[in-house]
Amino acid sequence: MDRLDQMRLFARVAERLSFSLAAQDLGVPASTATDAVKQLEARLGVRLLERTTRKVGLTPEGDAYYRRCLSILDDVEDAEGAFGGAAPKGVLRIDVQGRLARRFLLPSLPRFFAQYPGLELKMSEGDRFVDLIREGVDCVLRVGELADSEMVARRIAVLAEVTCAAPSYIERFGLPERWDRLDGHRMIGFHSSATGTVLPLEFQVGGVLKTVRLPSVLSVNAAESYGAAARLGLGIIQVPRWGVGDAFTAGSLVPLLEDTPPLPTPVSLLYPKSRQLTPRVRVFIDWVVREFKSATP
Numbered sequence: 447m448d449r450l451d452q453m454r455l456f457a458r459v460a461e462r463l464s465f466s467l468a469a470q471d472l473g474v475p476a477s478t479a480t481d482a483v484k485q486l487e488a489r490l491g492v493r494l495l496e497r498t499t500r501k502v503g504l505t506p507e508g509d510a511y512y513r514r515c516l517s518i519l520d521d522v523e524d525a526e527g528a529f530g531g532a533a534p535k536g537v538l539r540i541d542v543q544g545r546l547a548r549r550f551l552l553p554s555l556p557r558f559f560a561q562y563p564g565l566e567l568k569m570s571e572g573d574r575f576v577d578l579i580r581e582g583v584d585c586v587l588r589v590g591e592l593a594d595s596e597m598v599a600r601r602i603a604v605l606a607e608v609t610c611a612a613p614s615y616i617e618r619f620g621l622p623e624r625w626d627r628l629d630g631h632r633m634i635g636f637h638s639s640a641t642g643t644v645l646p647l648e649f650q651v652g653g654v655l656k657t658v659r660l661p662s663v664l665s666v667n668a669a670e671s672y673g674a675a676a677r678l679g680l681g682i683i684q685v686p687r688w689g690v691g692d693a694f695t696a697g698s699l700v701p702l703l704e705d706t707p708p709l710p711t712p713v714s715l716l717y718p719k720s721r722q723l724t725p726r727v728r729v730f731i732d733w734v735v736r737e738f739k740s741a742t743p
Contacts, residue, residue, distance in 0.1 A: 447482055450522060453515040455482040456494065460512040463502045471537070523724050534726040535564030542587040544571040545669055545689060546713070554737050565726055584727050585717040587734065589686075597716040600731065603738040607708035608687040609647065610699045614679035622682070625649040625706045628658055634681035635665025636672055647684055649706040656706075673699075684708045713738065 447455075458468035459479055469479040487494050494508035504512060542551065547569065559565065570583075589605075619631050625647075635644035644665050646657040664680050666672050673690065676683040677698045693699035715731055717723065723731070 447478070447485075450519070452482040452486050453519055455479050456486055457512060457515045457519060459483060459495065459502065460504055460508065460515075465502065520724055533562055533564050534724075534729050535562075536726050537566045537568060538726050538730055539568045539570075539583045540585055540587065540730070541570045541583050543589060543669070546587055546589065547571060549688065550737050550741050551734065554733075558733055562726075562729060565730075567730075584724075585715055585731065587713065587715055589711055589713055591712065598719050599714045599716050600735075601712050601714045602735045603713040604710045605686045605688060605713060606710050607648075607684055608690065608704070609649075609682060609684050609702045609708060610676065610690060610694075611682045611702055612677050612679040612699055613697065615676075615681065616700060618679065622702050625651065625656060625658065625703055628660060631660055632681045633660040633662050634672060634675050634683050635662040636683070637665060637667040647682065648708040649703065650709060651706050655709060686711060 455468060455472060455474070455478070458471055459465055462468045462471065465479045465483075466476045469476040472479075483495060490507075490511070492507040492511075493505050494511055496503045496505055555567070559567075622628055622631060633647055637643065638645050644659075644662070646659045649656045649658065660682065662681055664675055666675065669685070669689070672683055673685060673693070675681070677693065682702065690699050694701060715734060717727060717731075
């Protein structure tokens with residue numbers, strides 16, 4: 447194993463804090479990862495990792511060497527990709543909300559793989575906080591305003607939102623006529639993954655954002671349950687318009703208060719500040735930007 451391969455193995459062990467997970471990511475035996483780090487430590491004359499029976503951690507020297515390794519490996523990959531028209535190759539790990547993936551990404555993946563046959567995509571679904579470094583993820587796709595973090599965030603789309611409810615709800619509680627006359631109405635609560643609190647309803651009124659909290663008999667933290675509960679007549683919801691177009695057509699949901707819509711929702715791609723963009727991450731981001739641009743107004 448040459449020095450660059452040893453660096454790659456060490457960097458992945460440093461990110462995953464596990465020899466077995468790093469080896470699994472790179473498709474080598476766990477013993478190979480262990481031997482590579484031992485050889486690095488012997489050649490450098492320093493201890494890079496602290497090992498116990500329960501965990502692996504970086505020493506100060508290991509942390510410094512890890513950061514140098516990232517820079518070197520990124521430069522090598524970038525340099526190799528710049529010559530001879532070499533196409534990006536390797537494994538790309540992403541995390542994305544499932545509904546976004548099914549609506550905007552999956553339909554066009556055959557064309558993506560046809561253009562980049564050397565890439566393999568490993569996609570996990572969720573909207574929880576992801577530690578990209580420790581979990582070995584290259585980038586994540588997230589909806590909503592983002593808290594400050596050590597990630598680089600690139601906004602790629604802004605999705606229109608709509609207020610809506612089921613016909614059965616309107617039959618029971620009446621048709622809302624104004625955002626500020628919602629007494630006697632109820633909403634379905636949605637828990638923010640960032641704060642854990644139930645989000646209020648939002649309305650744009652003359653360029654000013656107004657919020658309203660209504661009583662609710664149900665609160666959820668998953669988009670699928672949120673929409674399903676609304677179709678059952680359990681309350682008013684606010685969701686991306688693209689996600690309820692079919693429900694509007696079928697009549698299972700009805701748009702409300704369209705003259706005072708919620709704020710549009712941003713969609714962003716995040717990746718670690720500590721890494722340069724590798725060619726495979728760069729082409730994926732460019733592709734995602736194009737897909738959202740072509741699929742949204």
